[in-house]
Amino acid sequence: MAAESPRAWITLRSLAETGTSEELGRYARSLASDELLHAMFRLNRDEQTRLLTRLPPKMAASMLGDVPNELAAEILDDLAPQDGAAVLNEMDSDSQADILGSMEREEAEQFLSLMSPTEAEHARLLLAYEADVAGGLMITEFLAFPEATTIEQITAELKRVAHLDEGYHIDQIYALSPDGLLAGAVPLIEMVGAGGSTRLADLMSAVRPTKADAELHDLAAFFDHDRSPSIPVVDDRRHLVGVVTREAVDHAKAMQSEEMQRKIQGIVGGDEIRTAPTLKRSARRLVWLSINIVLNGIAASVIAFYQGTLSAVIALAVFLPIVSDMSGCSGNQAVAVSLRELSLGFIRPFDVLRVWGKELSVGLLNGIVLGCLLGAVAWIWKGNPYLGVVVGGALAANTVVAVSIGGSVPLILKRLGLDPALASGPILTTVTDMCGFLFVLSFATAALPQLAP
Amino acid sequence: MAAESPRAWITLRSLAETGTSEELGRYARSLASDELLHAMFRLNRDEQTRLLTRLPPKMAASMLGDVPNELAAEILDDLAPQDGAAVLNEMDSDSQADILGSMEREEAEQFLSLMSPTEAEHARLLLAYEADVAGGLMITEFLAFPEATTIEQITAELKRVAHLDEGYHIDQIYALSPDGLLAGAVPLIEMVGAGGSTRLADLMSAVRPTKADAELHDLAAFFDHDRSPSIPVVDDRRHLVGVVTREAVDHAKAMQSEEMQRKIQGIVGGDEIRTAPTLKRSARRLVWLSINIVLNGIAASVIAFYQGTLSAVIALAVFLPIVSDMSGCSGNQAVAVSLRELSLGFIRPFDVLRVWGKELSVGLLNGIVLGCLLGAVAWIWKGNPYLGVVVGGALAANTVVAVSIGGSVPLILKRLGLDPALASGPILTTVTDMCGFLFVLSFATAALPQLAP
Structure with a gap:
């Protein structure tokens, strides 16, 4: 592994500005390729453009090959069209098509018209296909x-x-x-x-x-x-x-x-690169956050309905986030096991009832253990056994709900032709939050005479 | 893609019990390999043992090659030692070593002593190394x-x-x-x-x-x-x-x-296979859940300190989970971007201050937008602008905290030689929960005369 040289980007920037193209190429070649990449992402967009324009096209091509397609397309777009086409010429047909496919149609056409005719012909062939089918994945470099x-x-x-x-x-x-x-x-x-x-x-x-x-x-x-x-x-x-x-x-x-993993976390913003402008990064993240704040609001509105109970037994407020968070954890465990078994081929979408049965047994067991634990804490803290029963019972019930949803929804989504990873994140969290609040507060309302005598 | 035949496992089970070894092999060969795997995981452990004992060893070997090492080791362990060794003989040296390496030393030695001498020698060579270094990854099948x-x-x-x-x-x-x-x-x-x-x-x-x-x-x-x-x-x-x-x-x-992705979700239970006994599955998941309930308890204890404020302004209880959950989302976005940029080589551990600066700007912007949104809802709902300021201000402040931690902690962990993925999950959630509760309730305590006049 190459030693870290935090200042490589400074040398690179000044060579891109004032050195000869040959000096720049020689210095860039002296860096490990991950060091070169790191240095490039310390530069601002203008400096990146200058660097890529002056680097030997083969080198620029190999560097852009390590960058996600959308970003490579954006960067190429900033180059003079001839320079961009020269870099594209040096890539294999699969990468050419992936990057050109991430551009607007007009931009892609401009690059294609400037590329070498053979390279352009091959890239066009692949561009006709989705990136994830054989036509989009193939290379035309065969004998x-x-x-x-x-x-x-x-x-x-x-x-x-x-x-x-x-x-x-x-x-x-x-x-x-x-x-x-x-x-x-x-x-x-x-x-x-x-x-x-x-x-x-x-x-x-x-x-x-x-x-x-x-x-x-x-x-x-x-x-x-x-x-x-x-x-x-x-x-x-x-x-x-x-x-x-x-x-x-x-x-x-x-x-x-x-x-898929990013979807599991519900993190659409994961595709972001921090060199993008702040406003753009902020906007991308806000799209996701706004959906989430609505879902959160729906779940929390359950609490609003029970303000009477809550003000009578204020201690409940401490247990509301514990019950909802813990159930979220249990549900995510079930999602993770289902996704893994699906991808290993151990289960199939039609196994949903069998999976549910398996989750039910673990959910009951874990719900009882966790419920007793939390119930005991509540009882000891407030000296009221009924509070323990309400809080522990709610956690037990919600654990069963959470593992049932977490275990089976990925299979149902898969059966509907959707991405099973969507099961976790927002759907699971919203439902487990709502049910958690509902269990705690409705159980407490029923036991109100014992809780707030 | 093979058509789904939910009943393949029944045929397989009865052939493993009553058919000849030849009939069994012929039927198994007629199934697509993922169908065969699915059928095997419908069988209980005894039936699996019978199936693998009677299948041609080459076929059993190729099937176990598609199964995680620990599970393959467990399954082989149930076979008669000679049968297990015959299956191991048919695997490549890398898989042999990975599976034998997942067993207790004594069990592995027993299999090695029964394997063909050349195969055993190669497996022993690889077993001397960690699975993730060249010695553990190499095969000895070269010319x-x-x-x-x-x-x-x-x-x-x-x-x-x-x-x-x-x-x-x-x-x-x-x-x-x-x-x-x-x-x-x-x-x-x-x-x-x-x-x-x-x-x-x-x-x-x-x-x-x-x-x-x-x-x-x-x-x-x-x-x-x-x-x-x-x-x-x-x-x-x-x-x-x-x-x-x-x-x-x-x-x-x-x-x-x-x-790493499973660690991000904090799901240690993801390694579970649902054919394992319920008690074992429950215990594995509980290890993780018990750590989490303690962390959750710590975070929620903040609420206990502010019961006075809360009972004076019960509406705050509705906003507590919203503020903590939303900040968790924002923090996870920052973690995802840092992990991705680290793995792409765009950032390095020493970039922590630069990353923090980039997160700060997005965090402030998003915090203000989300804070205004939530604050407006609170104001309109209760007709009290001060409630809006308290709730919105708390969300804005906590968003900044969450993205700062989410963006920089992965780099710090990496610098310390730890897995950067550990940054999200429990650490982030606990801190954002605690700070969220603290901001809402301390701001509200300060503004109490205006909130509960």
Whole structure:
């Protein structure tokens, strides 16, 4: 790991301003790539633009490859169009399409018109697809030859590609039938030791290609059960259009799961980068917070209905947040277990009743334990056993409600075709808060003669 | 995607009980692998044991490969030792070591003594290392030959390995010096087209190996900046001991980030599997809940100190949970942004003051907006502008506190060598709850003459 050099950004900024492009490139190359990235994000937008304009395009491309697509698009947008196109030219087709796809259509078209014609053609091909289907995940950097081609003829091309740094991931060579359709594949390992006059047709074995609209889920399932490092993508007439690598699928899955995790926390603002203007960052976060304040208000309005009970037994106010927060915790545990079992494939949406049964038993047990604990505290504090029963009973009841919702709602959402991660966060919190307040205050109202004699 | 067949587990259970081992294997093979997994987790532990004992070991091995290590270890433990060892024999060395490493030492030794000697030797080698360093992530399924070996001599071995299903990931062949040390590597792509009499030494290029104690972080950095699909691992004398694949590193990183995400939610119970006994599941969740109830109690005790104020202005009870919950939301947004920027490399631990400054501006802005909103609601509801000022001011102040803690604590924890994800969850919630209650009630106490005239 590179030593931390907090001042790298200062050197970089002054070189971007006053040094030659060569000096800048040399200094940037001397930094570890994460150090370079950190330095870039200490610069303001104008300084970033100057830096990227003056860095060698290949270097700028590799740096932007480590940045989320939306942000890379924003940054490219600030460059002069020719400079931006030069950087895009140096990326692999998948990244090109992802970044261009995050731009407005017009901006993307402007960059495409300035890129090298081959690069632009490949990027356009991928842009036609959603980012998360085979067509959007594939790269067009593959090798395919007519099946009659000999090993000797292929060797030179293989050597050339092996020494390029252009995003080729060659693990097999594709063989095309005389009418140009995908006929088979030859893993490199099978080609080693074959005589120079051997033809691809002699070595090739059948391949099972996928269509450009195959979804991430299906691609992941393929790689789970097949050791191939890549899968070819064909159009309706079996023309080879691209190759999806295992790495691209793993990466897309990781992104998807990170996004899901942010949704679990209900943190839409997680996509924010702190170099963005304060007003924009504030606005993005407020969208989410405003929804939440309404939900919070709905839950808290339960308390307003019971102000009489509350002013008679003011000690209840201490237990209201405890009961609602604790139930939220219990519910989140159930959500986490359901999400994990869903993603591992141990449960499926139709298992909702079985899952509910399993949660009910744990919820009852934990509710009784926690209820007794909190009830005892309440009893001892105020010397009133009825207060203990009210508070402990409310926590026990609300724990059962929370685990029931937390365990089953992810499965129900999945069945409805929605993201199961949405189950936690606001839905769970609002319901457990409301029910918690309701249990404490309605139990207390019923026991009012004993609580406030 | 396979159609869902909710009843597959019933057929599987009856075949495991009464069918021949062959019938069972045939039926299991007819299921998609996720369907098979789902069916297995509908069975109770005894039925699972019977199923795994009677399935062909290769199939049982591939199924257990999809299960978290601890659970796979538990399940193997229920099998007869010979049966368990037969299943372990069919796994790649990395999985063997991960699963054996999750067992008690004695149990692991028993399995090792029953496994095939070569498999056991490889597993023992990997077991000596932590799971998350190169030694624990590497596989021992690689090909290495003396550098004088010719392509012709290697070809047969390559063909043999290509058709094995034993976890080989061959992308390059390693060349050993006359004294058996790692001398270089030859990518397969370079071997294609080479004459049969070419020696490895003629083709090999230098490789930069890693040591067995290299950490996941460093391996990930290597693969980020190098296109190789694998990196060789050597001991202190440069003997080749294994190979770490890009896939193994990606997988380990994904596991680490999932674990981190569960910590963010403070959900230790997420590792639970619902087939475990109710008491065990309940106990695991209670550990976490008990810590939380204490923290909750501490926060709520603030309310107990202000019972006088509260009973004078009972409407405050409605706003207490709103202020504390909303600040928790704001704080979590800041945590999420810090964690993301840390993981992307945009910020580093020493940036804590800069991050705090950026959070302060957004926190002030959002605090004022939310405070005005909530204050207006309070004013209109009770017709008392002072109540609005108290409630709104408390929310604004607590929002600033929450984003300051949420934004900076992850960096401080990282600097202390702790997991930054621990910042959210309990620490943040407890502090924002306490401060929220304190602001509302102390402001109200100060304004008491105006609030309860």
